[in-house]
Amino acid sequence: MAPLWIASYWGHSSLVKLLLEARCEVDSTDTRGGSSPLWVSCRNCCEGVVKLLVQASAGLNKTNIDWQSPVWIAAATGHPAILRLVLGARADLAIPDRVGRSALWIAVANSHLDPQPVDVLKAEVNAIEGVRVSVVRTLLEARAEIDCDDEGESVLSVAAKLGNAQIMQLLLESTPPDSGVAAHCLCQPAWKASAEGHDDIVQMLLKAGADKNWANSQGESLLWSAAKKGFTRVAQVLLHAGADYDLASANGQSPLCLAAARGFVSIVRLLLASRADKEQSTKDKQSPLWLAAANANVAVVRSLLQARANVNEPDLKGDSPLAVASAKGHVQVARMLQEAVSEGVDTVGSPPRGPKRPRVPTDPVCAEIESRGLKLTRWCS
Numbered sequence: 001m002a003p004l005w006i007a008s009y010w011g012h013s014s015l016v017k018l019l020l021e022a023r024c025e026v027d028s029t030d031t032r033g034g035s036s037p038l039w040v041s042c043r044n045c046c047e048g049v050v051k052l053l054v055q056a057s058a059g060l061n062k063t064n065i066d067w068q069s070p071v072w073i074a075a076a077t078g079h080p081a082i083l084r085l086v087l088g089a090r091a092d093l094a095i096p097d098r099v100g101r102s103a104l105w106i107a108v109a110n111s112h113l114d115p116q117p118v119d120v121l122k123a124e125v126n127a128i129e130g131v132r133v134s135v136v137r138t139l140l141e142a143r144a145e146i147d148c149d150d151e152g153e154s155v156l157s158v159a160a161k162l163g164n165a166q167i168m169q170l171l172l173e174s175t176p177p178d179s180g181v182a183a184h185c186l187c188q189p190a191w192k193a194s195a196e197g198h199d200d201i202v203q204m205l206l207k208a209g210a211d212k213n214w215a216n217s218q219g220e221s222l223l224w225s226a227a228k229k230g231f232t233r234v235a236q237v238l239l240h241a242g243a244d245y246d247l248a249s250a251n252g253q254s255p256l257c258l259a260a261a262r263g264f265v266s267i268v269r270l271l272l273a274s275r276a277d278k279e280q281s282t283k284d285k286q287s288p289l290w291l292a293a294a295n296a297n298v299a300v301v302r303s304l305l306q307a308r309a310n311v312n313e314p315d316l317k318g319d320s321p322l323a324v325a326s327a328k329g330h331v332q333v334a335r336m337l338q339e340a341v342s343e344g345v346d347t348v349g350s351p352p353r354g355p356k357r358p359r360v361p362t363d364p365v366c367a368e369i370e371s372r373g374l375k376l377t378r379w380c381s
Contacts, residue, residue: 002028008037008053011046020056027059034065042070042086045079050086060091069095075103076110080134087142100150104139108158111136111167133166140174160189160205163198172208187214194222194238197231202238212243219250227255227271230264235271245276252283260288260304263297268304278309285316293321293337296330301337311340 004024007015020026027036038058041049054060063069071091074082087093096102111132148154159168190210193201202222206212215221223243226234239245248254256276259267272278281287289309292300305311314320319327322337
């Protein structure tokens with residue numbers, strides 16, 4: 001490696017100045033990663049060195065072997081002051097790396113990482129919003145495009161998955177209303193926020209125009225993804241926005257079926273209170289009560305029984321909730337279901353029949369008459 005590269009790596013400004021005055025090659029790269037002195041000084045937050053190299057007309061857009069430019073690495077490592085230096089010199093902020101990730105994309109993706117102590121000391125940023133948020137703000141102020149990587153994951157999706165409300169707000173404010181983003185590009189981010197339990201992000205995206213009933217290629221809606229992991233607050237936001245509580249996935253699982261199978265009683269109660277269909281079953285005819293019974297989810301079974309769910313509805317194989325609970329040895333659930341059956345809770349919405357009339361023990365004479373198929377007199381019943 002060249003002396004200028006080594007001096008730039010360690011941030012020796014005085015030595016870099018001497019080498020530049022001696023007309024050393026300003027863009028000499030290392031033999032392994034192909035990084036230039038400017039690139040490595042941007043990565044290591046050597047602000048004084050970066051200033052000298054920029055003044056010496058170093059290659060602002062010279063990338064390493066992974067196609068990462070100085071702007072890209074400054075954004076990735078979280079150096080707002082360095083970023084402003086190279087952007088002020090008109091570096092190209094749209095150069096993606098080898099897998100199509102732009103400087104804005106990687107800045108958002110790394111926004112959950114703590115900055116290095118040297119960054120906090122050198123970066124002049126708002127203490128409330130933090131170094132990483134300042135990097136994103138700097139890129140957006142420089143008109144960075146809200147784009148996708150080579151796999152189609154957008155900057156908005158990355159922000160939604162991480163749940164940083166400040167960054168999401170910045171991204172949404174930088175999206176023009178007439179750009180068409182609100183029509184379709186907000187839906188996948190909203191789904192990811194739902195799947196990660198970020199109710200504030202979901203609310204922001206719904207307000208910005210995301211479809212509350214959007215579903216992925218497997219038919220899994222936003223509410224379905226929240227029910228899968230038991231995110232009650234996300235479910236509340238979606239139901240308040242008018243999401244379809246009975247929208248099932250491709251395999252026929254409704255949000256209620258999913259929550260019942262996984263034992264998320266708060267989600268179950270919320271859906272029942274919203275009048276979700278308690279009898280909507282999967283493709284295997286497994287109702288929410290059947291799924292709760294099969295998985296020994298006692299609290300869910302109790303809630304469904306209180307909602308008058310059908311106790312005797314069998315699945316595709318003909319097994320009732322009581323049968324599957326008994327077969328799996330779920331004693332408490334089986335006892336609850338047996339009591340419900342005994343009370344006559346066997347049809348949807350049917351009132352209890354009340355306690356059955358106890359049968360009077362039959363004496364031997366009556367038993368003999370009954371065994372011959374003769375009509376019993378009234379005193380034998």
